Amino acid sequence: MAELLKGKPVVDAMAQDIAARVERLAQVGVVPTLAIVRVGERPDDLSYERTALKRADALGIAVRQIVLDEAVSQADLERAIMQVNNDATIHGCLLFRPLPTHLDETAVCNLLAPHKDIDGITNASLASVFTDAGVGFAPATAAAVIRLLDHYEVPLNGANVVVVGRSLVIGKPVAMLLLARHATVTMCHSRTADLARVMREADIVVCATGRARAYGEECFSAGQVVVDVGINFDAEGNLCGDVDLAAVEPVVGAITPVPGGIGSVTTSTTMAHVVEAAEAAAGLL
Numbered sequence: 422m423a424e425l426l427k428g429k430p431v432v433d434a435m436a437q438d439i440a441a442r443v444e445r446l447a448q449v450g451v452v453p454t455l456a457i458v459r460v461g462e463r464p465d466d467l468s469y470e471r472t473a474l475k476r477a478d479a480l481g482i483a484v485r486q487i488v489l490d491e492a493v494s495q496a497d498l499e500r501a502i503m504q505v506n507n508d509a510t511i512h513g514c515l516l517f518r519p520l521p522t523h524l525d526e527t528a529v530c531n532l533l534a535p536h537k538d539i540d541g542i543t544n545a546s547l548a549s550v551f552t553d554a555g556v557g558f559a560p561a562t563a564a565a566v567i568r569l570l571d572h573y574e575v576p577l578n579g580a581n582v583v584v585v586g587r588s589l590v591i592g593k594p595v596a597m598l599l600l601a602r603h604a605t606v607t608m609c610h611s612r613t614a615d616l617a618r619v620m621r622e623a624d625i626v627v628c629a630t631g632r633a634r635a636y637g638e639e640c641f642s643a644g645q646v647v648v649d650v651g652i653n654f655d656a657e658g659n660l661c662g663d664v665d666l667a668a669v670e671p672v673v674g675a676i677t678p679v680p681g682g683i684g685s686v687t688t689s690t691t692m693a694h695v696v697e698a699a700e701a702a703a704g705l706l
């Protein structure tokens with residue numbers, strides 16, 4: 422049976438590190454502060470907001486909730502982002518997406534000051550994932566994948582990694598972060614020919630496609646490390662990943678469960694980014 426790469430030990434280790442850094446910030450009079458900008462009342466956003474509020478509170482990170490009506494105008498939303506940019510007591514900003522379709526999401530994202538962009542939503546932050554220029558932060562989920570692999574001491578240098586999914590939120594940035602760690606990365610997507618064969622040949626597989634339990638034992642081989650980023654609901658309404666955990670667990674060497682895997686590490690990574698942004702603003706880095 423595969424080793425289960427659970428998120429909780431990673432989250433606990435990160436909490437210890439963050440607590441020490443929050444304490445150091447307190448000594449120079451700084452409370453790391455996250456702004457959450459939410460438009461409307463989407464259940465996904467509300468659920469993530471509750472989780473974020475709980476985690477931030479436990480870590481000593483302050484949160485300002487900026488809630489705007491579903492029908493908010495582009496100008497008013499942009500004004501809210503500018504307020505975040507101009508408020509020196511706010512260190513990081515989480516903007517829930519997708520935004521309602523009447524809004525120009527790209528324009529809103531790119532208005533955010535990159536040094537407050539703790540979830541890699543600006544073009545400047547994303548470019549930095551490619552150039553390593555140190556501007557902004559990588560998308561939190563992509564960064565969380567690396568943190569989890571590092572926590573469990575999975576070697577990346579020289580490893581053959583297959584990333585399934587090529588979105589700007591996960592697939593593309595995680596591939597770049599892995600490349601920066603000297604992995605040999607193959608990116609797969611909906612047009613990849615013979616995907617199961619490509620996946621079987623990897624040392625590490627990262628699945629981020631949003632397809633409930635779509636990848637079964639035919640896609641995996643003995644000894645592999647599997648990171649399942651998917652957050653899906655099956656026909657019965659149960660939370661599940663992209664990988665068919667029950668079928669694949671007996672085959673591979675190690676796998677992240679869903680729930681209980683990458684999701685909680687993503688929230689902690691977001692908080693770690695806020696703390697790092699506060700440290701940078703306070704000149705502590």
Ligand code: NAP
Nearest residue numbers: 562586587588591610611629630631650651652683684687
């Ligand atoms: P997305 O933007 O919809 O992208 C999905 C990707 O999967 C696309 O690149 C798509 O390929 C690929 N894909 C779709 N069908 C495929 C198939 N049959 N074979 C191979 N590849 C296929 O999704 P996303 O935003 O990246 O999210 C992916 C998953 O991660 C979702 O379940 C989401 O809920 C979850 N997620 C988790 C976290 C977390 O913290 N754990 C955070 C965010 C999202 P094409 O480009 O060819 O269409």
